[in-house]
Amino acid sequence: MTTYFFGFLFYLAAVLLGAALATSVVEEKQNRIVELIASSVPLRSLLVGxxxxxxxxxxxxxxxxxxxxxxxxxxxxxxxxxxDISSGLGWFLVFYVVGIAVLACLFAAAGALATRSEDIQSTTTPVNAITALVFIVGVTVSGNVREILSFIPLTSTVTMPARVLAGETAWWEPAAALGLSIAAAVLIVGASSRVYRRALLQTDRKLSFRQAMKLTD
Incomplete structure (x- = not known):
């Protein structure tokens, strides 16, 4: 039950956040507002904000x-x-912040790939699929599989706090999983920021993640 609770809250927040963030990015791009912003603010700083x-x-x-x-x-x-649940809830909030920051960057990059509001659904599909997979896998697995997934970034957001709550972890395991999540977040945010910067000012066509990575800054 607690695993489902953590997973549902993370999934709900990610979906609502992603839709709003991707929409705001494509609206700025479609209205050419981003071109004015880019003339005075570095795109990396805009993404960080x-x-x-x-x-x-x-x-x-x-x-x-x-x-x-x-x-x-x-x-x-x-x-x-x-x-009883305070320790698990505390770890969930820590993992939640890292996971949401990663997904926010991915959704912003997905929004930058679109040129119109109608494109958002297709450009955000991969990120939505990842979010749904994290939820489904996180709430259905058990045993050794859950133990393994509790160390894998994003899925650890759901599974590690549930394991902490169930008393299945040693003291070092949540910290190790958090360290892995932060390391993965740095890599994912770096790649997504390149996609965001390269695609944001491309207003002539919708791009894929692969196409955006081939562009130059």
Whole structure:
């Protein structure tokens, strides 16, 4: 149940965040606003601002969900259960921030690939598929498979906090999984930022991730 709870919250936040972020990027591109912004602000800085803003918004939303849940447990006299889940919930929020930041960068890059609002669905399909796969796999696996996935970036967002909550982890395992997630995030954000910078000012046609990587800055 807790795995499903963590997975559903992560999936819901990622989908809502992704749709809004990709739409804002393509609207700026379609209206040529981004050309004015790019003349005074480096595109890398623009992307960083979008990632930070989106991640903080998603964190605020998740914090609100958690506060409502905690308030419900306190109101119903389930303080003992609250104490039991506090460690898993804390780790979930940490992994959640890293995972959302990665997905925010991917969705921004996907939005930059589009030239019209109608293109968003096709350009964001790979990222949506990754998000759905993380949710489905995270909530269905168990045993040794869940243990392995708890160290793999993105899937660890769901599976590692659930393992912590179940008392299945040694003290070092969440920290190691978080380190792997941060390392992967650096690589993914670096690649996605190149796609974002190279595709954002291309207004003549819709691009794929592969085509954008072949362009020059």
């Amino acid at each position: 979008k990632i930070v803003g989106s991640t903080l918004l998603a964190l605020a939303q998740m914090a609100l969900f958690c506060l409502v849940g905690i308030g419900g447990l306190v109101a119903t006299g389930e303080q003992d259960f609250l104490a």
